[in-house]
Amino acid sequence: DTGVSQDPRHKITKRGQNVTFRCDPISEHNRLYWYRQTLGQGPEFLTYFQNEAQLEKSRLLSDRFSAERPKGSFSTLEIQRTEQGDSAMYLCASSLVPNREQYFGPGTRLTVT
Amino acid sequence: EDQVTQSPEALRLQEGESSSLNCSYTVSGLRGLFWYRQDPGKGPEFLFTLYSAGEEKEKERLKATLTKKESFLHITAPKPEDSATYLCAGGIQGAQKLVFGQGTRLTINP
Numbered sequence: 393d394t395g396v397s398q399d400p401r402h403k404i405t406k407r408g409q410n411v412t413f414r415c416d417p418i419s420e421h422n423r424l425y426w427y428r429q430t431l432g433q434g435p436e437f438l439t440y441f442q443n444e445a446q447l448e449k450s451r452l453l454s455d456r457f458s459a460e461r462p463k464g465s466f467s468t469l470e471i472q473r474t475e476q477g478d479s480a481m482y483l484c485a486s487s488l489v490p491n492r493e494q495y496f497g498p499g500t501r502l503t504v505t
Numbered sequence: 506e507d508q509v510t511q512s513p514e515a516l517r518l519q520e521g522e523s524s525s526l527n528c529s530y531t532v533s534g535l536r537g538l539f540w541y542r543q544d545p546g547k548g549p550e551f552l553f554t555l556y557s558a559g560e561e562k563e564k565e566r567l568k569a570t571l572t573k574k575e576s577f578l579h580i581t582a583p584k585p586e587d588s589a590t591y592l593c594a595g596g597i598q599g600a601q602k603l604v605f606g607q608g609t610r611l612t613i614n615p
């Protein structure tokens with residue numbers, strides 16, 4: 393399977409702990425996106441990378457959130473000092489060219505207790 | 506503010522009963538209207554992209570259309586396996602993000 397992969401698929405953590413998620417995009421895609429989705433809502437944009445450069449960040453991405461794509465391949469999303477409101481599905485997507493379809497991974501379901 | 510709104514929020518149909526889902530958008534400089542299917546606990550699966558008013562795309566029992574203010578996803582003679590949440594999203598001029606609607610949860614009863 394050469395689609396977008398995400399790890400872990402599920403994460404349960406206690407409030408105040410740090411968590412890190414990984415995304416591996418489709419191999420030839422140089423554009424990578426992070427979204428967050430809560431129950432009954434559509435995905436909300438968090439941030440965008442073109443190669444290793446982080447070019448767009450949403451106001452949703454507070455100081456506790458940081459994303460990296462060190463070599464322009466996989467990406468990590470870290471949440472520090474997690475809060476219950478961070479509980480959501482975190483989705484990664486990739487695309488080959490701008491303004492075209494984005495292909496999503498299976499998501500990481502985060503539960504903060 | 507860029508906004509995408511889908512209706513209805515939920516729709517139940519009998520197998521074989523055709524219907525349409527609506528997606529209305531107010532987006533500054535739309536750069537593509539995208540339709541996705543999402544099954545419970547999974548990521549969205551790409552279905553269609555429409556770029557110009559009047560454009561239509563078809564795939565099996567699904568057909569997507571686009572006007573200057575809204576898009577429709579028509580489902581013809583649906584089957585239970587078409588049950589899913591259908592999401593539409595707008596591409597924004599000058600940005601790379603997609604702005605999603607809240608989705609329509611479609612249930613097809615056998």
